[in-house]
Amino acid sequence: MTTLTIQDVSRQSGLSEPTLRYYEEAGLLGPIARDARSGHRRYNDSDLDAAQVLACLRAMGVGIEDMRTYQANRRRGHDAAGEQRDILLRHADRVEAQIATLRVHLEYLRVKAALWDARDRGDVAAEAESHIELESILPRLEETFR
Template sequence: MHSKADHGRVTVTAPVEGMTIAEAAERTGLTPHTLRYYERDGLMLRSVGRTTSGHRVYTDRDLTWVTMLTRLRATGMSIREVKAYAALCRQGAGNEAERLALLQTHRARVLAQLAEVHEHLEAIDVKIGMYASTMARADT
C-alpha cells in the first residue's frame, strides 16, 4: 500500500489494502458512527488511511487498536483517560512509565469492581439456594 500525507491524513493511492468502514464495523462489532467518533475525538493511534476518493481504509493494526479501546471502555475507563493513553502511545517510546501507571491504576479499579460484583453474585446465589431449597421441600 502506498500512501502520502494530505493535511494530516494519509491518502491511500493504490493498491487499496484494508477494509471499508462498514467492514471494520462488522469485524469490531461497533457502528460506523462509533468508528468515526473514535477518529474524530483523537482516540485512534494514527490517522485512518483514505482512498483517493476520501473513503476510510482500516488496517488490521487499526482494528487491533480499536479492540484495545473497546476493552478499556468496556472496563470503565473514561474517555478522558483513553485519550490520555492514546496520546501517550502516539508519542512513541520514552513514556512507558506513564502508560504503565495509567493502566495499573485502571486495573486496580477494575479489580475493585470485580470484587464488588462477586459479592453481589454471592448474595444472589444465596437467594437462589433459598428458593431452590423451598421449592424442593414443597415438591416432597
C-alpha cells in the same frame, strides 16, 4: 499497505461504524485517509491496530480521556511506559473492586436462592440457616450500594 473500509474495520475490531466515526472525531483514531473519488474512509493496518486497542480499552470500561492519553502514549513509545502502566493499573484496581462487588452480589443471590429452595422443599432448618447467612451478607451487600 492494506486499505480497509469502515465495514472491514468494524468487523475486525468489534467497534460499530458510528463508534469508529466518533473515535475519529474525538481524536482517538486517525486522521483517517479518504478515497479521492468517493470520500469514503480508507483505513490502513495501523488504523486497524489502533481501533483494536480502543476496542479492548472500551471493553474494560476505560473512559475517553484515558483512551486519548493511552493512544498518545502509544505514539510516544518507551518514554510513556510509566504513564501507560499507571493508567492500566488504575483501571485494574477499578475492575478488581467491581469483581469484589459482583462476588458479594453472587453470594447474596445464591443464598437467597437456597432460602427459596428450602421453602419450596419445606425444609425449615435449611431456611433458618439461609436467614443466618443472609444476615452476615447484608452489611457487605449494603456497602456495594454506596
